[in-house]
Amino acid sequence: MRIHRIITVIGAAIGVLSLVALSGSSAVRAQAPVSEVLIGELLPLTGNFASLGQQYLWAGQTVEDIVNNDYPDLKVPLGPGKGFPGLGGAKMTLVVRDDQSRGDQARTLAEQLITVNKVHWLNGEGTSGNTSIIQPLVESYGIPMSCHPCASPTLTEKGFKWFWRTGPNDSVMVASVFQFLKEWPAHGGPTTLKTIALFTCDNLFCQDNRKIAADLAEKSGFKIVADLTTKTGATTLASEVQRLQSANPDVLFYVQYPAETTVFQADAKRAGFMPKVIATSNGAYSDQTWLNAQKANNGAAAWLGRDPTAIDLASRKPSWKQVNDIYKKYSRGQDMGELSMREITGLLWMADTINRAKSVEPAALAKAANETNMTPDVMIIDYKGIKFNQNRQNELATGVVTQVGWDNEKHTIWPWELAKQAGFKTIFPAPGWQERDSKK
Amino acid sequence: MTLFLQAVADGLQMGLLYALVAVGLTIIWGLMEMINFAHGEFMMLGMFGAWGLSVSLGWDPLVSMVPLAVIMYGAGVLVYRLLMRRVQRGEIFTQIFATVGLFFFIQNGAVAVFTSDYRFVEKSWLTGLSGAHITLGDVRIGVPLLVGGLIALALFLILYLLIDRTDFGLALQATSEDRDAAMLVGIRPQRMYAVAWGLGTALVAIAGVILANFFAVYPQAGLSFTVLAYAIVALGGFGSILGTLMAALVVGVVQSVTAAYLPPAFKDAFVFGSYILIGLLRPQGLFGRF
Numbered sequence: 001m002r003i004h005r006i007i008t009v010i011g012a013a014i015g016v017l018s019l020v021a022l023s024g025s026s027a028v029r030a031q032a033p034v035s036e037v038l039i040g041e042l043l044p045l046t047g048n049f050a051s052l053g054q055q056y057l058w059a060g061q062t063v064e065d066i067v068n069n070d071y072p073d074l075k076v077p078l079g080p081g082k083g084f085p086g087l088g089g090a091k092m093t094l095v096v097r098d099d100q101s102r103g104d105q106a107r108t109l110a111e112q113l114i115t116v117n118k119v120h121w122l123n124g125e126g127t128s129g130n131t132s133i134i135q136p137l138v139e140s141y142g143i144p145m146s147c148h149p150c151a152s153p154t155l156t157e158k159g160f161k162w163f164w165r166t167g168p169n170d171s172v173m174v175a176s177v178f179q180f181l182k183e184w185p186a187h188g189g190p191t192t193l194k195t196i197a198l199f200t201c202d203n204l205f206c207q208d209n210r211k212i213a214a215d216l217a218e219k220s221g222f223k224i225v226a227d228l229t230t231k232t233g234a235t236t237l238a239s240e241v242q243r244l245q246s247a248n249p250d251v252l253f254y255v256q257y258p259a260e261t262t263v264f265q266a267d268a269k270r271a272g273f274m275p276k277v278i279a280t281s282n283g284a285y286s287d288q289t290w291l292n293a294q295k296a297n298n299g300a301a302a303w304l305g306r307d308p309t310a311i312d313l314a315s316r317k318p319s320w321k322q323v324n325d326i327y328k329k330y331s332r333g334q335d336m337g338e339l340s341m342r343e344i345t346g347l348l349w350m351a352d353t354i355n356r357a358k359s360v361e362p363a364a365l366a367k368a369a370n371e372t373n374m375t376p377d378v379m380i381i382d383y384k385g386i387k388f389n390q391n392r393q394n395e396l397a398t399g400v401v402t403q404v405g406w407d408n409e410k411h412t413i414w415p416w417e418l419a420k421q422a423g424f425k426t427i428f429p430a431p432g433w434q435e436r437d438s439k440k
Numbered sequence: 441m442t443l444f445l446q447a448v449a450d451g452l453q454m455g456l457l458y459a460l461v462a463v464g465l466t467i468i469w470g471l472m473e474m475i476n477f478a479h480g481e482f483m484m485l486g487m488f489g490a491w492g493l494s495v496s497l498g499w500d501p502l503v504s505m506v507p508l509a510v511i512m513y514g515a516g517v518l519v520y521r522l523l524m525r526r527v528q529r530g531e532i533f534t535q536i537f538a539t540v541g542l543f544f545f546i547q548n549g550a551v552a553v554f555t556s557d558y559r560f561v562e563k564s565w566l567t568g569l570s571g572a573h574i575t576l577g578d579v580r581i582g583v584p585l586l587v588g589g590l591i592a593l594a595l596f597l598i599l600y601l602l603i604d605r606t607d608f609g610l611a612l613q614a615t616s617e618d619r620d621a622a623m624l625v626g627i628r629p630q631r632m633y634a635v636a637w638g639l640g641t642a643l644v645a646i647a648g649v650i651l652a653n654f655f656a657v658y659p660q661a662g663l664s665f666t667v668l669a670y671a672i673v674a675l676g677g678f679g680s681i682l683g684t685l686m687a688a689l690v691v692g693v694v695q696s697v698t699a700a701y702l703p704p705a706f707k708d709a710f711v712f713g714s715y716i717l718i719g720l721l722r723p724q725g726l727f728g729r730f
Binding site: 053 | 443446447450454458547548551555556557558559560562563570571573580582584585654655656658659660661663664665668692695696697699700703704705706707708
């Protein structure tokens with residue numbers, strides 16, 4: 001009799017738990033019409049990557065503004081009209097959380113956003129390392145997730161079914177740099193570049209770049225004369241600069257964040273170190289505040305790097321200017337940098353996907369996302385379009401190579417047809433520190 | 441050999457700046473035995489102060505150093521009176537959590553006010569000297585860092601004389617050693633603690649003002665230096681001004697020399713490794729007393 005009662009209690013408990021679990025799953029989520037679409041924005045708003053997080057937040061606020069307000073002349077998805085027409089005019093609401101640039105916090109907050117806030121889509125985390133931490137969690141809950149500026153190839157190569165990326169990955173962008181270096185001699189560039197040094201920080205993003213660059217450098221016929229990895233947050237790089245100087249590379253492949261880049265520049269200037277070419281990939285090169293600060297001392301002149309878009313050409317688009325005006329309402333007057341452009345493009349694609357799905361059901365959203373075929377004319381960035389491969393990586397996201405000129409602005413130098421449109425003469429070799437100072 | 445000598449010279453110069461960052465912590469943590477996890481945030485405020493006065497009033501950081509030191513002295517006293525005095529007699533964890541809270545409050549406050557943008561002191565006497573160097577044999581010594589280091593050294597000398605050679609310094613040490621006994625001879629401990637907080641905060645803010653000439657100014661700028669500062673204070677011996685200086689030079693040289701020959705990503709590991717090694721041989725630190 002007693003055993004019977006115990007079995008009954010255990011059975012009832014299992015039943016209740018099953019119901020609780022199922023009620024949170026996508027399978028039985030209520031089909032009621034929605035008045036607002038909740039977008040979880042999980043970002044590093046404080047901590048080491050806060051400067052990135054704030055740009056993504058401003059990008060998110062810009063897209064929320066575009067979706068919820070009527071911009072009749074704005075030729076981007078959901079520009080004209082208010083809210084999501086496919087969902088009866090439902091508004092878009094960002095649910096923003098700050099993970100302090102910490103992976104453990106990101107995981108906890110992602111779970112809260114899914115289970116407590118019941119977000120319909122999770123966007124974040126903005127850095128590849130922390131995004132890779134939360135991917136398995138989001139996958140287990142089965143809701144759509146995206147991180148558009150995250151560039152680590154591994155994010156889409158793990159075969160996750162609920163993760164999409166509209167931006168190009170590092171393989172595409174670093175390959176652009178090496179393709180440019182390979183083709184450069186045929187377009188009037190130097191024929192004497194034979195050696196390369198790799199100088200990168202130690203997180204997932206930097207190390208992915210390093211591995212891709214090391215592979216491509218050898219395939220492109222460069223001899224790697226130094227390969228140095230530094231800790232993020234370095235207070236001095238004097239010895240590292242000495243080692244690079246001793247190695248005397250023709251090309252320096254450089255991936256570091258703005259704070260470390262400032263340290264590097266000071267140490268390189270004191271040592272009188274300047275290779276013929278500094279080729280970079282994201283990091284400081286993508287940070288608008290670092291680029292702005294270089295105007296005082298020509299510190300970035302002749303640096304070249306990969307970008308997801310020809311920023312000098314994209315800014316000629318009318319829609320770019322309109323979106324930039326909206327962005328400036330949130331960014332305290334700063335223009336969009338390329339990271340913000342990647343994020344805005346991705347979030348506008350997400351809004352378009354939700355609208356096409358006419359539902360906030362995860363399965364319907366996934367179907368609409370996979371069926372995407374967006375054309376370049378509705379984008380503020382010059383990808384060739386948005387269409388996903390089997391890994392949910394946008395196969396039409398492209399990379400370009402830009403160089404900072406003496407005007408301290410980026411100019412497109414590859415692909416050659418875009419470079420022709422930009423009409424910029426590539427600077428070679430990179431000027432020494434005295435020349436930079438003399439042109440202040 | 442040149443690589444080694446250059447690394448030693450670079451390490452010594454950085455060591456002097458580390459010493460200036462750490463000495464405030466020596467006074468608050470080492471001498472007065474109060475934990476302060478917000479130490480680096482006061483440095484960051486000093487950096488923002490230098491940047492702000494440079495941009496708005498065109499003041500050179502070497503000029504703004506004086507008013508900022510006074511303001512930050514007041515801020516340190518205020519933090520003690522409003523917060524630390526209340527938690528001082530509680531558990532050590534209460535102090536830890538109070539200053540961790542202060543750390544988040546100051547850093548997030550800076551994010552709210554300044555955003556997380558990187559700022560740079562673009563025009564100052566020291567940045568104008570950037571690239572200038574003195575050559576000793578094959579070794580290049582950068583003038584801006586050298587000037588920064590010499591300022592740090594001068595402040596150290598003043599502080600050493602203040603703590604070791606004046607009645608005030610002796611009163612500070614007496615309070616640290618035996619608070620009740622100090623009261624018997626007419627020393628007011630609360631006042632000594634407040635002064636120690638003010639002094640420690642002012643010194644790290646001065647360090648921030650000097651560092652603003654060489655580093656990006658942003659809300660998280662203090663963290664890398666704080667971690668090193670803790671190792672330096674422990675390595676030098678708690679409460680020892682001279683020990684802090686020597687330990688900071690050791691840390692600077694270890695960082696620099698190891699980065700010159702070994703994988704640079706691990707240079708901080710070698711710093712903490714040397715701390716463990718010295719801790720095994722001399723647990724009280726280089727100049728500490730039991």
